[in-house]
Amino acid sequence: MRYAMAIDTRRCVGCSDCVVACQTENDVPVGYCRDWIVESMSGTYPELQLEIRSERCNHCSDAPCVRACPTQASHVGKGGIVLVEESECIGCKACIASCPYDARYVHPEGYVDKCTFCIHRVEKGQNPACVDVCPTHAMIFGDMDDLNSDIAKLVARRKWKTLIPEAGTKPNIYYLL
Amino acid sequence: MSKHVNRREFIRLAGLGAAGLTVANPILDWAKGEILTRDTLPGMYSKRTPTYCEVCFWKCAGWVHHNEKGEIWKITGNAEDPHCNGRFCPRGTGGVGMYYDEDRLKTPLIRTEERGKQVFREASWDEAFTYIAEKMEMIKEKWGPECMALFTHGSGGHYLGHMLQAYGSNNVAAPSYAQCRGPREVGFIGTFGEGVGSPERTDIRDSRCLVLIGSHIGENMHNGQVQEFSELVDKGGTVITVDPRFSTAASKSKYWLPIKPATDMALLLSWIHVLIYDELYDKKYVEKYAYGFDELKAHVKNFTPEWAYGITTIKPHVIRETAREMANASPAVIIHPGRHVTWYGDDTQRLRAVAILNALLGSWGRRGGFYNPVKPTVPKVKHPPYPKPKRDWREAFPDKYKLAGLALASGLCDATVPNVERDCAIKGWIVNGTNLIHTLPNQKNTLEAIQALELLVVIDTMPMEITGYADVILPECTYLERYDDLRVSAHREGSIALRVPAAEKKYNTRSAWEMARGLGIKLGLKDYFPFKTQAEELDWQLEQMGSSLAEMEKIGVKKFARPYDDLYPLEGLPDYEFWTNTGKIELYATQFAMEGYAPLPGYKAHEEPPYGFYRLIYGRAPMHTFSRTTNNPNLHDLMDENTVWVNPKVAKEWGLKNGQAIWLENQDGVISSSSIKVRVTERIRFDSVYMVHGFGHTNKKLTRSAGRGASDAELITRVHVDPEMGGTGMRGNFVTFRFEPAEEVIA
C-alpha cells in the first residue's frame, strides 16, 4: 500500500481552503501550517502563465527527514505515511534541514510537526481534511499501489509532475498539469 | 483557540478502543473529580449541529462539529446543500474565528461623547432598548416614523425590517443592491422580465463556454459557482475572461482579453455586432422569443470589432474569434452577468448588453445557459397589518432612479444629508451587519449624513468603523451562537436550511430576532411578535411546511422536489410568455423607453486617468469577505494586508520596489490613512492599479487588522451614479503614489 495524493493544478484556484481546513482539523496553531499555496507566475504582460499548487509534505518514499532523525521520532508509518512521534522528538531540527520542501515546522510546544496525511481520518476510511474540503475537487487521495483506485487511474491518465524529483526523495504527491 | 482532541491522543484512544480503555478514560476523570468541573454543554460530546454560513451571502449550509469539551471545533459543508455540495470555502471553514475572535463586541454600549470618538459606557440590554425606544418615539412624533431607516446586510435583517415596518417605516436597504448587483437585476428584468438572483441562475455546470466580464470567480469565492467553474475548466469548456488584470480565472481561460478598463461596453456592442452581422446568433430562438431585433441590428451597425479595437485595445480578430467560440457553444454558453457590477455609472446599460448577448445566443432558459430556479415558500408569521408609511426614500429623488426595484442604501444615506429641497430628511438609522464606512463610496457624504442624525444604532458582532459613530451599539452574537431566519434557497432544486446555536453565547450578546422583539416590545409593538422564543417560531414555520425543528436539527437541509419539470423551460422552443411588457425577450427595452431611458445600450466614453494617475480597481481575495474577516484569527494570517498591484513598467518609472510601503492619493487629494505595500507584478495593466477591498481598518479595537493595508473605499470619493436605478459606480477614481503620509490634521 502506498498512500498518495494527486493535486490538479488545472482545478485548483488557490483559495487556501485546504490550509484553513487543516488548521482547524489538526489544531495547527495560528501562525503555522502544514500545507500552503504556491502561485507561480511567469511571462510578460499580457503573455502570462500561472500555476497554482497546494503543497504539503510529500510523504517521500525515500524520505531524507527520516534518515536525518537521530531518534526514531520521524518514521514511516502505514502506507508510507511519514510521521513524527511527538514523544520521541528532541527538537534537533535535523529533519527540517533535510527536507527540500520545507514541509516541517517546530510546533510551539517544541516538537516538530508536519502533515500526517490526516492519518486519524484515513484510518477511519475518510479522506484527509484538505481533500474533503477542497471546493474545486482539486485533490484526490488514495492508494497508488491499488491500480483500480481513483488516484492510480487519474495519475495514469493525466500528465503530471512531482516537485524536485532531482532531489531523489521520490515524492508521493502528484501535480496534475 | 480551542483545542479539540489532540491528534496523537486520538490515535492512541482509537488504538486502545478495542481494549476497552477508552471507556475507562471518563471514569478515571470522574474518579479525579474532573468530569464535574468540565465546562461541557450537556449532550454535546462529538455532536454536530446544523448551521448555514454567515461569512458571506452565498449562505452555504453546513455542520458545526464539537470537540470532546463541547467547544466549537470545526465547520464543514452539508453534503445535501446545493449551495456548497458538502464543501465550504476558506472563509466558511475559517468561520470558527468569528466566534473565537477576542476583539468581539461583548455587551451593549452607549455613547458618552461626540460621534466618531470611541467613548462608550457599558449598558444593560434594557437600558439600551429604553434609550433607543425613547429616541425613536421622539423621531416619530417630531418628523414621522418614515424618518427612521434600516441598513442591513445578512440574515438578521428580516426581523429588524419587520420591527421597522411595524413601527411605520419602509426605508429598509441593503448595500447588496445599489453597491452591488442592482444594475444587473434591472438590466436583466428589462430584458427577460426576471432578474438573475442569488445564487446566480447560471448553469455553469453544463455549460460549454463561459464568458467572464470582470467576474473573478476563484477569487470571488461564491462557493457553488467556483465548484462549477472548476468542473467546466476540467472538462475542457472554453473560458473567455475579460479583465484588465490577469485574474485566477484568466489564468484558466482559453482566451484572456486584457481590456482597457471602463471600455467593456464597446466590446459587448461589437460582440453583438459580430453575432448579428456574421449571422452567428440563434435565429430560431430570437425569432420566436425576441422583441426589437431589427432596432438592435440597426443600432449596432457601426459597432464593428475595428471600432472596438481602438477603444478596448482588444484586437478585432480576437473579438471575432471569441464571438465565434460563443456561437459554437450556443446555447450552452453563458455571458456571465457578474455580481458586483456598479462600476462606471452606465452599469444597467452594460448589463442590458450582457443580457442581449445571452438572448442572441439563446442561452436564457436552456441547458448550459441560465436555468429556471425554484424557491420554496415559507409561511409568514401572522401579525397585525403594518401601518402605511406616508412617504419613503423615493420621494427624496423625484424623477430619478425610476427602475430601482429595491431601496438604495446610498439613497437613504443621501436622503439623510440635510438638504433644503427635501422636507423629510432621515433622522434615525439602525445599521445591522453592514460597515457603511467601508461599504458606501464617498465617505465624506456618509459622515455628513451621520452627523445629521438624531439616532444611530449599530448592530454588529465586531468593533468596526461604523460602530465608532454609533450612539448605541448592540452586540449581536455570532451566527454560531444563534437561531436564525430559515435560509430559503432558489436553486435547481428548492431547499431550506436551518441554523441553530452551536454553542452558548460567549458574551452578553443577543440575536437580531431577540433584539427586534425586545425593541419592538419597548415600542409598544408586542402584537407583532407573537412568539416568545425563536425556536417556537421556527418550529411553527417548519410545521407549516411539513417538517419540524427536531427534524431539521437532524438534517440541516431539506430539499423540495420541483413541482414542474421546467429547469430549462425554453429547451425545444416551446411557447413561452416572459414577464415583460411585450411578453417577449426585449432586445429593445420598452420599459426603459417608457421611463425615458435609452432602450438600447449605447457607448459612452469614460474619463481616463490624468497623467501620473492610475485607475483604481479592486476586487476580492478568496480568503476574505470585505472588511468582515480581516481580523478573523483563522483567516488573518493567510492575507494580513492587501497590496497595491503595480505593473513593472510603472514601478520602474516611479522607482517602486516590491514590498515598499507607500501611500495612495486620489484625484481629489484624498490620501490613504494607512500605507500599503507595492506588489510589482505583470498581472496588471500599466494604466491601472489593483487592490483587494476590505483592508485598512482604522478602528484600533481590531487588534489584528487595524492599520494593516489600505482601504479602497477611502479613495473612492467620486461616484458615477447609474441614472436608471441609482447604482453607485465606483471605478472612476484615479490614484497616484506618495512616499510620505498625509500630514497630521491638527484638530
Add this chain to the structure above:
Amino acid sequence: MVEEIITSGRMTPEVDPILHIWGWEIPLYLFLGGFAAGILFFSALFTLQNKENRYSMAVKALPLAVPVLLAIGLGALFLDLSHKLYFWQLYTNIRWESPMSWGAWTLMLVTPLSILWAASWIEDLFPNLDLRYDWLKEAIRTIRQYQKPMAWALIVLAVILGMYTGILLSAFNARPFWNSAIMGPLFLTSGLSAAAAAITLLTKEHAERSLFTKIDLILIAVELFFIIHLFMGFLASTQVHIQAAEMFLGGEFTVPFWVWVVGIGLAIPALLEILELRKRFVPTYVPALMVIAGSLMLRFIVVEAGQASRWLY
C-alpha cells in the same frame, strides 16, 4: 518576470522564505567539536610518536581544556533543542543514517575518553598535586597504563568527530550549499588548524611553536585548496548549486566570507606566520587568534548560508 507568492501561515521567519532553524548554538557546537577534535588529534598523535615531553602543551596541557570545550558544545546543542525534555531519546536510539545520531554517539564516546585522557596527564602537569585519595591515585595510574591504546582510539575518534562537524551539514541534500563532500574534510582541517593555532598561542616552547606554526601553514593551504574546490564543484554542478555558490560570489555572503573567513581567518594569518617563521617580529597571538576566529566564522557563515540556499521549483 517570474513571481512566486506563497499563501499560508507558513510565512513565519522561522521557516520561510528561507529556512532559519539554527541560530548561534549549532555553529558554536560544530566549532567546539572540531576544535576539541583537533586538540585531541595532535595530543594523541605526538603521544604515539613519544614526543609528549617535547610538545607538552599540545600533548598534555591543552587536552585539559577539551572536556570543558565539549561540555560547552554539548550545552549549546542542548540549548538548541526545542523539545529538551526528550533529550535522552538521543541515547535510546542508534541511527546510522543520521549524522546527528552518530555525532551524538561519537561525543558520547569522546567526552568520557577525553576526561580520562586529560586525567592521565594530570600528574605530569602538576607534579606537586596531592591527589589525596588512594583510589584516585590508583585509578590514574591504571589509566596511564592504557595511554597508548587510548591514543589510538582518540586519533580515530578525533578524525570522526572533526569530519562529523562537516558531514552533519553535507548530509543535507536539501540545502545545496551544504551538499558537498568537501564539507567534512574542510571542517576537519579547519578544526585541526584552530587547534594548531591554539597551541602556538599558548606554548612557551620555541620548538613547539615553530612546529605548529608550520603545521598550521600547511593546514591553511589545504583549507584554501578545499575552499577553491568547494566553489569549483558548485559551479560545475546544477543550477541550484551554482545559485548557492553565487551567494558567495557577489551575493549576500560575499563580504563576510571572503573578508572574515578567507582574509582574516586564512590568508592574513598565513602571511603573518610566514613572516614569523622568517624571524620577523610578529606577536604570535595575532595570527593564532585570527585563525581561531576564522574557524569560528566559517561555521557561522556556512550554517547560515546553507539555510538560505534552497532548491528551486
